[in-house]
Amino acid sequence: MKNDIKHHITDQMLMGYSAGTLPEAFNILVATHISLCDDCRAQLASYDSIGGAMLGADNDALATMDTGSLAAVMERLEDCPAGATERAPSARNNTVPAPLSDYIGNDLSGVKWRNIGMGVRQAILPTSADATARLLHIPAGVAMPDHGHNGTEMTLVLQGAFQDDDGYFARGDVETADADVNHTPVADIHEDCICLAVTDAPLRFKGLFLKIFQRFIRI
Amino acid sequence: MSTREKAEKRSLWVDHMVRIHTSRDRAAFAELYGHFAPRVKGFLIKSGADASLAEECAQEVMVTVWAKAHLFDASRASVATWIFTIARNRKIDALRKQRRPEPEELTWGPEEEPAQADVIALQQESESLARAIAELPARQRALLEKAYFGDLTHSEIAAQTGLPLGTIKSRIRLALDRLRHAMK
Numbered sequence A: 001m002k003n004d005i006k007h008h009i010t011d012q013m014l015m016g017y018s019a020g021t022l023p024e025a026f027n028i029l030v031a032t033h034i035s036l037c038d039d040c041r042a043q044l045a046s047y048d049s050i051g052g053a054m055l056g057a058d059n060d061a062l063a064t065m066d067t068g069s070l071a072a073v074m075e076r077l078e079d080c081p082a083g084a085t086e087r088a089p090s091a092r093n094n095t096v097p098a099p100l101s102d103y104i105g106n107d108l109s110g111v112k113w114r115n116i117g118m119g120v121r122q123a124i125l126p127t128s129a130d131a132t133a134r135l136l137h138i139p140a141g142v143a144m145p146d147h148g149h150n151g152t153e154m155t156l157v158l159q160g161a162f163q164d165d166d167g168y169f170a171r172g173d174v175e176t177a178d179a180d181v182n183h184t185p186v187a188d189i190h191e192d193c194i195c196l197a198v199t200d201a202p203l204r205f206k207g208l209f210l211k212i213f214q215r216f217i218r219i
Numbered sequence B: 001m002s003t004r005e006k007a008e009k010r011s012l013w014v015d016h017m018v019r020i021h022t023s024r025d026r027a028a029f030a031e032l033y034g035h036f037a038p039r040v041k042g043f044l045i046k047s048g049a050d051a052s053l054a055e056e057c058a059q060e061v062m063v064t065v066w067a068k069a070h071l072f073d074a075s076r077a078s079v080a081t082w083i084f085t086i087a088r089n090r091k092i093d094a095l096r097k098q099r100r101p102e103p104e105e106l107t108w109g110p111e112e113e114p115a116q117a118d119v120i121a122l123q124q125e126s127e128s129l130a131r132a133i134a135e136l137p138a139r140q141r142a143l144l145e146k147a148y149f150g151d152l153t154h155s156e157i158a159a160q161t162g163l164p165l166g167t168i169k170s171r172i173r174l175a176l177d178r179l180r181h182a183m184k
């Protein structure tokens, strides 16, 4: 399964995740994809190494520690017994990878969906307000309304697949669409499609009715 | 200090981590602290923390290094990289007040010791990466530093430097390509 992923996280997003500058909603999507994709995991490690190299370098950003700082820290070390190994229990290959299950539980069937029309359902994840993460449930063969973006939209497929102008996206694949891309994703005919969609600005649907609609469904 | 001495000093940190992990060696920890704590504090100040918050967080980061020493794997990261990830997570928690979802851990064999050859290779690669970054043209290096330490997104960098976003992206890509090239 892992080798089937064809659409990956962009370098810009991986770098932002490594630097710790992305909104929480994007962090969820990146961490979920990496849980499924060893390519991006390796790429992330190389971005982390850049951060490490810059931290370790002799640079002009060295700060002076407060007086007594080391003594204070040494005192706190008493409280830490030698490492008991605390490895996270592996949940590999679960439908819902761990970084996402912290928000929605272990099972997609437990998600509390809300209908947003045309058979499409959504569930908004509780995250910081600078970006929005939502699960979308799109019935097999159904098209999402044609929409553009004010900002960046990333979509990660968890179940089923969808097709749009940019290609075919199946489980683990990520589509990244920047502002001014208009697209109409259509769920694959064989299975309902569930994806995690993250936006840092509201989507722009075409047409007045949809604009009004948009205010009610928080897309 | 000569380059060679520096290199030797850096690879020593792995040895420090081993001593901290296996024998809870406080002298080794104090030396590690002397090198990394001022760097972590500087990193947090650059990311927007005031001096007292940065001091507090840098202390916590170093306590975490002690407490989680058993999780450091020298075949997967340099000591500097490992401490960077701890400091980065602390930054998100303390400065941005957000959760940081982490990828699932890869499952390894039961308590497998990393092969010594892997450790040496990884640490050598970290060395050449550090050298390559030091040799970047000043402007490219400054942008990389802003992207990592300045808590700026690429578009915010554009706003601050007045450069178009596309230029920033390609500059950062260029810096990364040079690094990749230097690593080959």
Ligand SMILES: [Zn+2]
Pocket (backbone or CB within 6 Å): A005, A007, A008, A009, A033, A037, A038, A039, A040, A041
């Ligand atoms: Zn990937």
